[in-house]
Amino acid sequence: MTAKTPTADDPFAPPARLPRLGALWRTRRHAPWPLRYGLALPLALGLMHLVGLREWVGVVSGTPVPGVPFAVAAPVGFVYVLTWLATLALAPPMLLAGAVELGLRRRERAASKGEADSARAPGPRDEP
Template identity: 45%
Template sequence: MMRHPFVLFALGTFAVFLLLHLAGGRQYVGVLSGTVVGGAGGAGLGLLYALAWFGAVLAAPVLLLAGLLDGALARASRARP
């Protein structure tokens, strides 16, 4: 199991997105176009969902690859005599 901080942060970001998706945040993303459904709570949930989506789609894969590559390089450098 990789415990690199980048890997853990990427998995945490994706977990937050998954929780917001399961909570129904997708239906409130209309706040980005100016259509607020559900009042202030819906607007907040929609904004959080959009930020989590960007994090899961843009940041998490980069962090995951960086953490895995760093871990593999560290493991390879320890294996060298």
């Protein structure tokens, strides 16, 4: 089955090529990896909190989770605690490092663009 572009006759046809999200995650052109992971940690913690895994942290202190066996609640509680600690300790420095790297990339790009502009032949607009 070949993919076709949407037309007026078939507006719900799948696009000819779907973007590969994994390739977007790995490419160097986009956000630096510390910035991506610094954003992913709080998002993962927020998702865990929305699902309701915060109540399972009581297993770490010995409080049983009602209706959940200890063998299931303990690993989930520890994963939540580790995610919380990683968000607290690792996310801020990763966000700062990613922002610095992004700024350095932009500065490098602007410098290389400036070199390319100065290397070109002068035109009629460049004369005083």
